[in-house]
Amino acid sequence: MKKTSLKDIAQKAGVSTALVSYVLNGKEKETRVGEAIAHKIKQIAKEMNYQPNHLAKSLRSGKTHTIGLIIADISNPFFANVARVVEDEAKKNGYTVIIGSCDEHAEKSWDLLNVLINRQVDGFIIVSCEGSENQVHYLKERNIPFVLLDRHFPEIQTDFVATNNYKASYDAGVHLIKSGYSRIGIMAYKSKMYHMEERVRGYKHALRDNNIEFLDSWLKEVHFETMDSEVRTAIDEALASDQQVDAMIFATYGLAINALKYINELRIKVPSDLAIVSFGQAEVFDLYYCPISYVRQPLEMLGKTAVEFLLKKLKNPEEGMKQILMEAKLIVRESSKAKTATLSG
Amino acid sequence: MKKTSLKDIAQKAGVSTALVSYVLNGKEKETRVGEAIAHKIKQIAKEMNYQPNHLAKSLRSGKTHTIGLIIADISNPFFANVARVVEDEAKKNGYTVIIGSCDEHAEKSWDLLNVLINRQVDGFIIVSCEGSENQVHYLKERNIPFVLLDRHFPEIQTDFVATNNYKASYDAGVHLIKSGYSRIGIMAYKSKMYHMEERVRGYKHALRDNNIEFLDSWLKEVHFETMDSEVRTAIDEALASDQQVDAMIFATYGLAINALKYINELRIKVPSDLAIVSFGQAEVFDLYYCPISYVRQPLEMLGKTAVEFLLKKLKNPEEGMKQILMEAKLIVRESSKAKTATLSG
DNA sequence: GGTACATGCTTAATCGTTTAAATAAAATTT
DNA sequence: AAATTTTATTTAAACGATTAAGCATGTACC
DSSP, X not given: OOOOOHHHHHHHHTSOHHHHHHHHTTOTTTTTOOHHHHHHHHHHHHHTTOOOOHHHHHHHHSOOOEEEEEESOTTSHHHHHHHHHHHHHHHHTTOEEEEEEOTTOHHHHHHHHHHHHHTTOSXXXXXXXXXXXXXXHHHHHTTOOEEEESOOOTTSOOOEEEEOHHHXXXXXXXXXXXXXXXXXXXXXXXXXXXXXXXXXXHHHHHHXXXXXXXXXXGEEEEOSTTHHHHHHHHHHHHHHSTTOOSEEEESSHHHHHHHHHHXXXXXXXXXXXXXXXXXXXXXHHHHSSSOOEEEEOOHHHHHHHHHHHHHHHHHOTTOOOOEEEEOOEEEOOGGGOOTHHHHTO | OOOOOHHHHHHHHTSOHHHHHXXXXXXXXXXTOOHHHHHHHHHHHHHTTOXXXXXXXXXXXXXXXXXXXXXXXXXXXXXXXXXXXXXXXXXXXXXXEEEEEOXXXXXXXXXXXXXXXXXXXXXXXXXXOTTOHHXXXXXXXXXXXXXXXXXXXXXXXXXXXXXOHHHXXXXXXXXXXXXXXXXXXXXXXXOOOHHHHHHHHHHHHHHHHTTOOOOGGGEEEEOSTTHHHHHHHHHHHHHHSTTOOSEEEESSHHHHHHHHHHHHHHTOXXXXXXXXXXXXXXXXXXXXXXXXXXXXXXXXXXXXHXXXXXXXXXXXXXXXXXXXXXXXXXXXXGGGOOGGGGTTO
């Protein structure tokens, strides 16, 4: 029992496939199809439960109504949620999303890109990973529409939707200072990615603007791949030295999780021994015995806007370049509460 | 600068598209293409960076090399991870996956199914939600290949890959009993889904086989949609009554998370006030001040096997029905440690 | 009554592949 | 040398849709 095609309907109605196509695409008026026939065609289409073949449509039109979404790390709940938003938003507009995670590997990202290009996606939304600049250039050269999400390359002119990471980190730093912490560290990925540099920069400026001298030993940079062990070392160092920190900003969700596990093991008390503010958002932060203060990025808006930008570009390739930085919001919880309160402890 | 097609290559090589197709599909031998020409064609294809058009291929062959993955709830990290496994495994076999989450709504699942059928996916892997039996029947009738994952309907003959939930829950119950708990409750979704019933059944039998009389008030069933508030009520009831529980099994990850948040608020101590074993697996359980014992389902194997079953069926539609129940493993942590140890507290 | 236009429908090309069947040329057999 | 087989290549239909162009009609106008 094959799917019914235009031909089947045409045959049953005794007309050409052209008429059927016109009618079912709502072009009866422009193409002057007889009312009686039009009605008959619609009737038959319904009876036979006609569903157009997307492949054929796409082959003809060159449009697949599919978006490729390449995510740097889908195991990060922030990105997982962004992916959901993108998917929902796309579906609302009649688009299907194909998701791929490159797990922070540029080669994997490259493979994905090619697979999806071959699948004829109409455009891309990309959370770039380190070393994927060439891919961005490639897309630009080939004139394939795309929007960068959450991470972007300031030296490459592209559409992007991202968070103001500098500001977010600055705010986090100021918040800790105002809460009475003065020896504030930051843990970040060892990375040349702009969003990461911005987070470190914001933190440093927060210290500077509050007359706290930044110490090199307060910046802990770890490699993504060997995070598990490096985080432990970093925590050990941050707490053991004579430049011991009393608060720490975690530049990503993954770093925070790893650190918290270790901190648990060490029986270090948050926030009395160590105050914490983390980027990223996740249930985990609510569930920790001492709820974690975090930087809430405008997840929904990021996803929605990225889709919006891309679809606009798909509809009109001449559309101008769109770039937007959205503000994050610092959610203050127990893990960074004012130090005075813990002086008694 | 259009993509190069078979035609372009044919033109440049001065041959017909047929030859090009044969050569590039490795059918030179069967179709006896001249060696010189074959070589020339390959050469040109490489030079022009030929990438076949999947749409055209699919239209012709009726195969899209795409799998539809419908997940009951992608916000559940267990399912999110299963999705990753399925995706990776599919990709290894040259398949692309289109994921959709129905958020436990049968209608949404129905919509997804249709969207994906229209997109001509070759087959489905489905984590069914309540009330979607008709969809399973529909697929069977229309002879669309599919494999049910994690949840199945015992009264419908289908391929499936799932966990032995009865056994898992039974083990969890026995473990708690052996650890000295005797007033053991269970929190589950109010649902007619088989996997949920099995979890309750296993728990009950664990009690029965250890001469503990099951009390109705120990079974807390909450609705998925209104989980947030109902979980609180359930916890209140479980702890306040004269039939107060000293341990609790959570039949899903979501329930556990919600309950733990509330338990935190109430300042209830785990496990001294309440021991806990939960289904599902997530970082959260590691991070809780008292790491949570949980039932680890064979996530990787489930996903891989589902893909394997489906691909076999796609390759050979006559393939027999495949059903498998995999064993879960109880991971014992602090949250359910032997009661004697806490008698002093 | 001839030209012009409106109406209602069909034809056929096209998108990029695959592949059975046809064809032509060369090699082998009778 | 004719018949047959093998080898190398082309032709053309098909997948399922879209759409410009063509072709009959009928109606209106001068």
